[in-house]
Amino acid sequence: MRHIIKKMFYGMIILIAFTYISIFIFSIPTSYKWEIKSGRIVSNYPVSMILKRSNSIFVSLLEFNIGENIKGKSLVELLYRASGKTALLLSASITIALIFGILKGIIDSNKGKKSSSSLKILTSILPISLPDVLIAAIMQGFAIWLNQKGIHIFKVAGSKTISHSFLPIIVLSILPAFYIARITALAVEECFKKHYILAARGKGCSSHRILWNHVMRNAIRTIVEGLPNTSSLIISNTLIVEYVFSYPGLTTALMNHITMRDARSSAIIIILIGFIYFALNGLFGLINMIIKRSYRGEAV
Structure with missing residues (x-):
């Protein structure tokens, strides 16, 4: 305590x-x-x-x-709307990144086999090495191409409907998802080298049971420890994603107030973004602490 x-x-x-x-x-x-x-x-x-x-x-x-901005508009109402949009963007992208990243990492790992697929590893490393702006531009171009073909799954810009949020959420989740995938793959491979895995195989446990009951229960600690890095990655990419897709979140509000040379409002928005970053780190740290304590309790 x-x-x-x-x-x-x-x-x-x-x-x-x-x-x-x-x-x-x-x-x-x-x-x-x-x-x-x-x-x-x-x-x-x-x-x-x-x-x-x-x-x-x-x-x-x-x-x-908090007061008003330089144009006399209520800053509280503006921040309330913008923070709601950004909260949706962040929560959805983190959820997608976790689910996709863990599943992709399990698929990428060699699961105790001597040989491993270089192609699987490459598909996780390559997206991480691409610039954020390039990924956003590629996805935006793909969405425009789909709309031209009559497939209206994604709305390219704005946030009037839930469809407008799909593309920014997907783009924002790509980098952290592949980052988590790489961490998961390495953690799974390391767990398969442990003696308790050999013992479980000797007892005739199925591959499915070994993976979920033994490997992932121990690999999850390594995955959770890497989550604070994903929060900084997501927060830094939010500015690019909201700007490219004209998504009216906090970082878009920040750029608008900087353009208006509204120093006070810009400082307040920066502080709110910083608070979200610290809150995410604190949340991931709390989850990490809870998992560590649960494992200590089991060990005792």
Whole structure:
């Protein structure tokens, strides 16, 4: 329990520091610059004023006084709609990535055999090496081609219907899915080398029972330990996916407010995205801790 409280405390410190740094960066005027006068380096805008502005915004956020954006629209309503869209995108893509990635990893593993398929491994490594923008462009082109052929499965841009969300969800889940597949394949192969697998085979256990009752029960720990890396991968790719498909989520709202030079609103949106990232990491960390404790209990 003390370890959990300690991790939560450090997480809160990091989140607070991230929040203030984000506010400070967006509080710097766009015209801010350094000049050399009389042999001294001076700024055209006092740092004390930037700090004062940052402190004011930080305190207002602590008081949950979000207010309006530069155009006078309620920032709370805007963030509520955008965060709902992004939450749908993230939750669906993570679910798909987990299901597809674990199944693909099991298929890719050699399952204790001496020979392995290079083609299976290549199909997992190749998508990870492709740029995110290229994957989004390929999938968008494929969707346009389907629509031209009269197959209207995917809507190319927007979010008016649930069909508009299919393509962004699929694109966002591709990289983490193949990342999880590679982790799963390696974990499964490592488990098949253990002595308890040889013992299970000696007792006449079927391949299906060995895989699900012995191998996957132990491989799941390795898979869960790699989940925090997938959360950072998904969050970083969300900006690209929402922009390419004109999906009105948080990162699209961020780009719109940066374009409007609304520093305060941009800082708030950045903080909310950061909070989602820390929340995902915390969730995966909690799942990892629960699984580790369950295995310790079984060992005892």
